[in-house]
Amino acid sequence: MTQTRKRARPVKRRPPATPRLALTRKAPIDGALDAELFRALSDETRLSLVACIAKCGRACSVGEVALCCSVDVSVVSRHLALLARAGVLSVRRRGRVVAYALQYDELCESLHALAAAIESLKPAENLSKGACNDGCC
Template sequence: MYHSFMTMKQLDDQIRAQIFKALSDESRLSIIRTLYYSGKELSCGEVGEKCNIVKTTASYHFKTLREAGLTATRKDSRTKYVSLREDTFQTYLPGFLETL
């Protein structure tokens, strides 16, 4: 039982480290802030425009945020939409979004 607890704790620490790494960039913080205040999913293009981030750089940031579990991406035809994974924020960073 103790070993399982440590394994879960170690997994949580890995997730936290990935989250903090993803949030350590000002552009990614801007993306999170934009999504939070929009209150809805936005197209990747809309987010890039609002955050003044070029498409290729934005794609990299979206991937980093998605891999950290902070955002979700949905494709509709040729348009990709991104939204916050508020469950991740509530689990690992409760109250964080309200400070943006």
């Protein structure tokens, strides 16, 4: 199954000359940029809920979390469900109480993967700030 002949070379290919050409180039960053995740984290109210649950270090019920902010409990319910769909929180029902907890490991992994994907694309210093913009380099 694994390649037995030579082994994939870990060399960094020359970057595409233009952004248009970059479109066709596959890179780890393609899978690491998750719009749904970022959208879930793009609202201040949701971020405050995430911070509360994160700092609490345990699963929190909808009602509990609703005490952390000024919006209606129905709004909190919707926010938490959205965060769970995006993978930020896990959800578990215990009786009539629904408890949401931070997905510590999964989140950290996603963030590290994205950082690594970005790092792998970082060019030599002389190119990073763009010596030219006409595709000559």
